[in-house]
Amino acid sequence: MPNSEDQNPFVAAFARTERALRESEARLQALFETAVDGMIIIDPRGRIVMFNPACERLFGFTAAEALGKNVAMLMPEPDHSAHDGYIARHVETGERRIIGIGREVKGRRKDGTVFPMHLSVGEAKQDGESLFVGILHDLTERKTTEAQLVHAQKMEAVGQLSGGIAHDFNNLLTVVVGNAELLVDMLRSRPDLQKIAEAVVQAGERGAELTQRLLAFSRRQTLQPTEVDCNRLVNDMEKLLTRMLGASFTVRSVTENGLWTAYADPGQLENALLNLAINARDAMPTGGSLTLSTSNMPLDERYRDRHPEVSPGLYVMVAVTDEGTGMGPEVLARAFEPFYTTKEVGKGTGLGLSMVYGFVKQSNGHVAIYSEPGLGTTVRLYLPAVAAEAEAGAGEAPPLADAPRRETVLIAEDDPFVRSFAVTCLTAMGYAVVETSDAREALRKLGDGIHADLLFTDIVMPGGMTGWELAQRARQMLPDLKVLMTSGYALEALVEAGRLPPGAHILNKPYRKADLARRLREALAG
Structure with missing residues (x-):
C-alpha cells in the first residue's frame, strides 16, 4: 500500500528536504566536534x-x-x-x-x-x-620554534663577528706583546721603565686570553677530539674540584653504568667542566653541593622539533648541577652570550658559558641549561657518542613490563609541548589520561571527583606549589595514589638536597617513550 509521501509529492519533497537538512547538520556537527x-x-x-x-x-x-x-x-x-x-x-x-x-x-x-x-x-x-x-x-609551537631559530642564528652571527674580532686582535696583540718584551730586555738599566713594559706584557697576555675565549665561542679554536671515557674524566674532575672549591663545598659524581664512549677533546671538556664549576661556586657564596653526572642520551626528532639546531642521534650527556641562586627566564635567555654577566664589575668576563657553548657546538654536540630561581642550575653537555658502540648498546632495548591496563594517569606539567608529548605517549600505551597545567588545577580535578591511579607531575611548576607538595596533598585525597615525578633539573641533586625523599620514583627530562613506560610500570607496581 503506498505511503503518504508517494501519494503527495509535496509531502515527499518536504521529507527529502528535512532528511537532507538533518544529514547536513550531522556532517557539520561531526566537523565541529572533530x-x-x-x-x-x-x-x-x-x-x-x-x-x-x-x-x-x-x-x-x-x-x-x-x-x-x-x-x-x-x-x-x-x-x-x-x-x-x-x-x-x-x-x-x-x-x-x-x-x-x-x-x-x-x-x-x-x-x-x-x-x-x-x-x-x-x-x-x-x-x-x-x-x-x-x-x-x-601558534605557541610555531612561535617557540621560530624563537629557537632566531636565537641560533643570532648566536651564529655573534660567533662569526667575535671570531673575526679575535683574529684581528691576536695580530695586534702579537705586535704589542712582542715589542713590549723587547723593551723589557732593553730597559734592564732602567727598572722604573722596565716595570711599565712588564705591565704592558701582562695586559697583552690577559687580552690574548680573552681573544682565545672568543675563538672558543666562535668555534675557531683548535680541537683534538678523541674517544673519551666520560665516567673516568668526571671521577677525576671530582677529586680536582674538591681540592679547588674548598671545605664549604661538597662535590659528588653520579655516573651511569655502561656509559657510551664520547667523541670530543678531553682537555677542552675538562676546561668546560672547570668553567661550569667556577660559575656554580659563584652562585653559592656560602657553600653548597655540586653534582657531576653522566648518562646515555638519545635525542630524537621530537627533541629536534623544539631545538632546531640539534641533530637527532646518540649522545653522551655530562651535567653539572649546583644548588645556588638559579637564574630567571631573562637571564637564562642570554646566558651563552659573550660578555653577558650578572656578576659585579671585575668579577667575571661573561665568557665562561660562551666558551662552553662554543666548545660543545664545535664538537657537533648540544648544550642546555635548566634553572629555577632559588633552586639551582643544571647545565647539560651532549657530546656525540662513538657510533658503532652506541648503536650496538641502543639496539638492546630493555624489555618493558607487562602491557598496561586501563589505568588513569593524572598529568601535571606546565610546558604545553612536554605535556602534549606525554599525553600522546600515554594514550598510545592504553592509559586513560587527565591533563592539567599546574598543581592547583590538578587538585581541583581531584576535588571534582576525578579518579586517578597515578600522578605524573613535574617538580617545579608555576603557581607556588611544587610537584612534591602536590603529591602530598593529592595522597591525602587519594591515599592509594601512586606518584611519578619528572624534571629537567638533575634529580640526583634534589634528593641530595633533601627536596625529594630517597626512593621516590623519578624520571629525568628529556625522556623517551620507553623510559616513561618503564618508570610508570615501576611506580604503579611499587
Whole structure:
C-alpha cells in the first residue's frame, strides 16, 4: 500500500528536504566536534553559543563553562575590554575589522596564561540575526620554534663577528706583546721603565686570553677530539674540584653504568667542566653541593622539533648541577652570550658559558641549561657518542613490563609541548589520561571527583606549589595514589638536597617513550 509521501509529492519533497537538512547538520556537527583547530560561534551580543572540544583543550574551559558567557573571557587586555565595541560597531555600520580575514591575536586560558593564536572570523545569518564563526589555531609551537631559530642564528652571527674580532686582535696583540718584551730586555738599566713594559706584557697576555675565549665561542679554536671515557674524566674532575672549591663545598659524581664512549677533546671538556664549576661556586657564596653526572642520551626528532639546531642521534650527556641562586627566564635567555654577566664589575668576563657553548657546538654536540630561581642550575653537555658502540648498546632495548591496563594517569606539567608529548605517549600505551597545567588545577580535578591511579607531575611548576607538595596533598585525597615525578633539573641533586625523599620514583627530562613506560610500570607496581 503506498505511503503518504508517494501519494503527495509535496509531502515527499518536504521529507527529502528535512532528511537532507538533518544529514547536513550531522556532517557539520561531526566537523565541529572533530576539528583539530578551535571553533567558536558567538551571537551579536558576544555570547558563546558553540564551543568545540578543540577549544576546550586550547583554553582549558569546558563547553558547559563557556556557553552563554561573553567571548571576551578568552581575551587578554586590551581586546578584553574593547571586544563588545568591535561587534556593536560592525552591527551598526557594517565596518569589518577582522571579519572575513585572518590575523594573529592573543588568547587567554582559564589559568590566566596568554598565548599566540591565528584567528579567522566569518559571518552567517540565522533568522535574520548575525552569527560569527571563529576558527582558532594555536601558534605557541610555531612561535617557540621560530624563537629557537632566531636565537641560533643570532648566536651564529655573534660567533662569526667575535671570531673575526679575535683574529684581528691576536695580530695586534702579537705586535704589542712582542715589542713590549723587547723593551723589557732593553730597559734592564732602567727598572722604573722596565716595570711599565712588564705591565704592558701582562695586559697583552690577559687580552690574548680573552681573544682565545672568543675563538672558543666562535668555534675557531683548535680541537683534538678523541674517544673519551666520560665516567673516568668526571671521577677525576671530582677529586680536582674538591681540592679547588674548598671545605664549604661538597662535590659528588653520579655516573651511569655502561656509559657510551664520547667523541670530543678531553682537555677542552675538562676546561668546560672547570668553567661550569667556577660559575656554580659563584652562585653559592656560602657553600653548597655540586653534582657531576653522566648518562646515555638519545635525542630524537621530537627533541629536534623544539631545538632546531640539534641533530637527532646518540649522545653522551655530562651535567653539572649546583644548588645556588638559579637564574630567571631573562637571564637564562642570554646566558651563552659573550660578555653577558650578572656578576659585579671585575668579577667575571661573561665568557665562561660562551666558551662552553662554543666548545660543545664545535664538537657537533648540544648544550642546555635548566634553572629555577632559588633552586639551582643544571647545565647539560651532549657530546656525540662513538657510533658503532652506541648503536650496538641502543639496539638492546630493555624489555618493558607487562602491557598496561586501563589505568588513569593524572598529568601535571606546565610546558604545553612536554605535556602534549606525554599525553600522546600515554594514550598510545592504553592509559586513560587527565591533563592539567599546574598543581592547583590538578587538585581541583581531584576535588571534582576525578579518579586517578597515578600522578605524573613535574617538580617545579608555576603557581607556588611544587610537584612534591602536590603529591602530598593529592595522597591525602587519594591515599592509594601512586606518584611519578619528572624534571629537567638533575634529580640526583634534589634528593641530595633533601627536596625529594630517597626512593621516590623519578624520571629525568628529556625522556623517551620507553623510559616513561618503564618508570610508570615501576611506580604503579611499587
